[in-house]
Amino acid sequence: MSRHQYDLIQCMKQPGRSIGLVCQSCEGRCPICDSYVKPTTKVRICHDCSFGHLYNKCIICSNFLGDDHELGTPAYYCLECVRLEKDREGCPRIVNVGSLKSDMLFNKKKAAAAAGQSSGLLK
Ligand SMILES: [Zn+2]
Ligand SMILES: [Zn+2]
Ligand SMILES: [Zn+2]
Structure with a gap:
């Protein structure tokens, strides 16, 4: 469950056929759950995640994964998650890898600039 304690968000939309x-x-x-034990059910993702820049x-x-997915292999839910019916909760794609990191960096820069400005005004 490690991933959910961090800032990664899963899509969780209704899965389609992809x-x-x-x-x-x-x-x-x-x-x-990041387990490598007993991959059981093929993962299906939602329409949005199978198109556009994510596909x-x-x-x-x-x-x-290459222009024709040539480097990709089908993802599987592990036995434990299938047993807990987590495979039915929705599209499991991680949707905010990277974007959040750059947002944070951006905000930090902004904050630093603001701090620099206000301390400049104080002088
Ligand atoms: Zn699992
Ligand atoms: Zn999705
Ligand atoms: Zn990967």
């Missing part, structure tokens, strides 16, 4: 693909370093890894990226770490 199979979720992962990169080679995420192969066999459950997108819910050829790993659903777990957003690694590029």
